Amino acid sequence: MPYTEKQERLARYAKALSHPARLFILEFLESQSCCFVGNIVDELPMAQSTVSQHLKELKDAGLIQGSIEPPRVRYCVNRENWEEAKALFQGFFREAEIIANH
């Protein structure tokens, strides 16, 4: 592995955040503190299948989690990984600042 574990994880989170639709979904999820897939589909200008795919990528990245509530699926932010992502980004920018101020 030529890169550090932190670099790999941060890159993975950054990739999950690299599409405006996924940023929208995450912000929407926070503003509602969990919601159903249908609510998200109604807010986005794309097909249901495409939204589902973005949800899958966010889930694979660990940033959200889904729970089945028939006949619907409720998605929430995964707090644990969200905090990890936040810490990784903070560390990335803060370290740089410390170095820059020397």
Add this chain to the structure above:
Amino acid sequence: MPYTEKQERLARYAKALSHPARLFILEFLESQSCCFVGNIVDELPMAQSTVSQHLKELKDAGLIQGSIEPPRVRYCVNRENWEEAKALFQGFFREAEIIANH
């Protein structure tokens, strides 16, 4: 435009950070406070042309800038855009925290 300006800009920065090699380059640039392309190529397990391509993407995203010092090229972090990226990421995670704590 279905997305906000902030979402578009944040997504763009996130995409620039979505590859471990580019994270490495940015961290390396900070630790040296500017350096030459050759120094970066020596540190990465990829061809010079590939490194150059990653540098171009970071430059296009506005996170770094290059200056010619014959026969070499010196790259530095673009402080202004770096601070903007930092603020956007901070805002993204902080807003979420405020909402979540309600």
Add this chain to the structure above:
DNA sequence: CCCTCCCATCGTACATTTGCGATAAACTAT
């Protein structure tokens, strides 16, 4: 001039991402 050094760019190949419509799968309700 020509040669060398350093880096960018080109052309290529392959993998991944993004988007859609269509279909399947899971569960309710009738």
Add this chain to the structure above:
DNA sequence: ATAGTTTATCGCAAATGTACGATGGGAGGG
């Protein structure tokens, strides 16, 4: 059973990303 609702998955097309070797171009030194 059947039909309806909701979401995931499949198959496809187009675009983008990642990597390489080879080539090009600028600046300086012989």
